[in-house]
Amino acid sequence: MCLLYQYPAEVKLFQVAALSLIILFSGCKDNPTDYWKPTPYQLSIPFGFPTKLNIPDDNPLTVEGIELGRYLFYDGRLTGRTHPDSLMSCATCHIQANGFEAGINHPRFQGGFVHGITGIPTRHIMLPLVNLVWNHSGYGWNGFIWPDNPNINLRNIEDFVRVAVMAEDEMSADTTRVKQIFQQLKGYPELFYKAFGSDKITFRNIERAIAQFVRTLISANSRFDKYLRGEVQLNPSELRGFVLFTTEEGADCFHCHGGGGNPLFTTHLFYNNGKDTVFDNLHDRYYITGNPLHTGAFKAPSLRNIAVTAPYMHDGRFSSLDEVIDFYSTGVKYSSYIDPLMHHVLRGGVRLTPSQKNDLKAFLNTLTDLDFLINPAFARPEKFPDQQ
Amino acid sequence: MSKLIIRYLAFSVITFFILLSCNKSSQTPSGIVRFDVQHKANGSTLELNKLIYTNAAGNQYMVTEVQWFVSKVKLQKSDGSTFVLKNGEPIYFDTGIPATLSQSFDKVPAGSYTGISFIFGLDETQNKSLRFTNPPESFMFWPDYLGGGYHYMKLNGKWLNVNGLIEPFNFHLGIGQIYDTIAPKSAWVNMNDCCKSARHCEGYQPPQKTMPITGFVQNYFEVSLPLAFTIEENKTQSLNLQMNIEQWFKEPHIYDHNHWGGSIMQQQAAMKAGCDNGHNVFTLSIPR
Ligand SMILES: [Cu+2]
Numbered sequence: 020m021c022l023l024y025q026y027p028a029e030v031k032l033f034q035v036a037a038l039s040l041i042i043l044f045s046g047c048k049d050n051p052t053d054y055w056k057p058t059p060y061q062l063s064i065p066f067g068f069p070t071k072l073n074i075p076d077d078n079p080l081t082v083e084g085i086e087l088g089r090y091l092f093y094d095g096r097l098t099g100r101t102h103p104d105s106l107m108s109c110a111t112c113h114i115q116a117n118g119f120e121a122g123i124n125h126p127r128f129q130g131g132f133v134h135g136i137t138g139i140p141t142r143h144i145m146l147p148l149v150n151l152v153w154n155h156s157g158y159g160w161n162g163f164i165w166p167d168n169p170n171i172n173l174r175n176i177e178d179f180v181r182v183a184v185m186a187e188d189e190m191s192a193d194t195t196r197v198k199q200i201f202q203q204l205k206g207y208p209e210l211f212y213k214a215f216g217s218d219k220i221t222f223r224n225i226e227r228a229i230a231q232f233v234r235t236l237i238s239a240n241s242r243f244d245k246y247l248r249g250e251v252q253l254n255p256s257e258l259r260g261f262v263l264f265t266t267e268e269g270a271d272c273f274h275c276h277g278g279g280g281n282p283l284f285t286t287h288l289f290y291n292n293g294k295d296t297v298f299d300n301l302h303d304r305y306y307i308t309g310n311p312l313h314t315g316a317f318k319a320p321s322l323r324n325i326a327v328t329a330p331y332m333h334d335g336r337f338s339s340l341d342e343v344i345d346f347y348s349t350g351v352k353y354s355s356y357i358d359p360l361m362h363h364v365l366r367g368g369v370r371l372t373p374s375q376k377n378d379l380k381a382f383l384n385t386l387t388d389l390d391f392l393i394n395p396a397f398a399r400p401e402k403f404p405d406q407q
Numbered sequence: 408m409s410k411l412i413i414r415y416l417a418f419s420v421i422t423f424f425i426l427l428s429c430n431k432s433s434q435t436p437s438g439i440v441r442f443d444v445q446h447k448a449n450g451s452t453l454e455l456n457k458l459i460y461t462n463a464a465g466n467q468y469m470v471t472e473v474q475w476f477v478s479k480v481k482l483q484k485s486d487g488s489t490f491v492l493k494n495g496e497p498i499y500f501d502t503g504i505p506a507t508l509s510q511s512f513d514k515v516p517a518g519s520y521t522g523i524s525f526i527f528g529l530d531e532t533q534n535k536s537l538r539f540t541n542p543p544e545s546f547m548f549w550p551d552y553l554g555g556g557y558h559y560m561k562l563n564g565k566w567l568n569v570n571g572l573i574e575p576f577n578f579h580l581g582i583g584q585i586y587d588t589i590a591p592k593s594a595w596v597n598m599n600d601c602c603k604s605a606r607h608c609e610g611y612q613p614p615q616k617t618m619p620i621t622g623f624v625q626n627y628f629e630v631s632l633p634l635a636f637t638i639e640e641n642k643t644q645s646l647n648l649q650m651n652i653e654q655w656f657k658e659p660h661i662y663d664h665n666h667w668g669g670s671i672m673q674q675q676a677a678m679k680a681g682c683d684n685g686h687n688v689f690t691l692s693i694p695r
Contacts, residue, residue: 067537067540068540069545070541071541071542261552262552265552265553266672266673267579267670267672271670273548273550278550279536279537279550279551280536280548280549280550280557281545281546312456355573357575359563359564359575359576360563360575361575362575362577362669363669364574364575365568
């Protein structure tokens, strides 16, 4: 009550402030060139998704930043070279139709095993670029880039951009050359100005723009999402598969890969899921943490769009979902490093019948999000800025 | 002119009252209570990942992680009243996340207290699917088919089984299920009885391995821990909340991993035994 009476005074003050702001802004409006103001981009949180986002304070999402990031993501000149044989972009390996993995049908990389521009194979196979804005625990199969990393140069997707551009097994580029090339391409400096307030291109701003674009790659409209929102019903086989997925006496996948209560379909955490008895991959989770218990552990990837992201596992050892399901069913191997959540290990796995395997696969297929795979906002731009 | 004066007067009277009321609320003296959570085994600090413990059933075991919820935490005042922490919201503890193991709560009325009580896990009013969408709490979700909501606890580890092999166990507690043991395997779950907690699980059919579910059991339980302590104005009182791991397997039921196996989310009898034992698991003390 009392507050109500006091309000008018404040409102008046507010009006004056607002008025002066309006005057201030309208003054600038006539003269847009010396007033830089990017448009904030609001991510909407899909049903059931976490509200906490991994967006660094110094790189908020803006419409202009994302637009620029999309061009750069798809522009083969990101190698710092312009000869047609020396082009490679993020999208050379990260292909939208394959959940932003290379895919087993890739024209250049046989079986989906990618290599860098100079032919050096990557350490691990691909990871999808999907819903990464919700990953707080580490990017890469072993999580070598994470927010609290004491090494401030390996903390977020911005840093992943630099790693991808410079790595010998990826673009093998020189960052100075890269920024020089884009500086000279008509149209780009202007887009950098719109996004970051300066048309002098820095590699930092290249990182920022691409990271912004990658953060918008959100998949939340699979058949399963629609089911979760109560919009469609799954068929009996898919439902049985869902039950198998989320029951310990079924296929027991949910502790690591999520489900109805965790629609990311990953915890973004690292586990040894019992594929081997000897662990000789030098770049496992142990390589990052130095904790011997993490030997042979890798990130449990999101199972969204899993049907289109073969081959599977960090080394691509399985080329179909059937092989993956057979592995979890009877191929699980015992070692002292196996995660306790793989508690079926002494029986070799969860032992599914052939019809249960079919049901489980039917369920995994409901995680394919066609809208995401063909969303024009994520697709290759028709023309690059210098071609317009 | 006089109008202005009246306005001025009214304004100052109102301001006076506002100030007064502010004063009043800050006069209710309050302090802070801090819970320091400790996991112990046989009286000493739990060492993770070491096969050095033996439970009442004689199982040699190790613990790899413990993740759990308490809710409706109440502090009992000497005058018989209670103060509810965090509006009764669930509070999460995780051996893997140090920050969760020391949590402070302010605005606790000053005075003398006689103890605390809490619900281990979440009760039916709170245990709703998707109430937590952010990790780490969201990772605790309990599948809707099995009753929905959240795990009360995940206590993961490994034990030396009868065959001399080190086998993983997931001592997971949450809503239990009643299975229709005499129904033919082909029987479908009664859709109305299944997963009342979430609208999106209507229409489930049971996986072939499990029997139809005809109902659910709320396994949460209440724990009361008497302890005399005082909250002083603007001071922090820390309390040690201790989980004594061996007790989960001890009283009144001797819990044998060889009998129950590695997974119990669908074995109500095992979860019941665990929850019965849970009454003696906690101790509360003032740190010295
Ligand atoms: Cu569980």
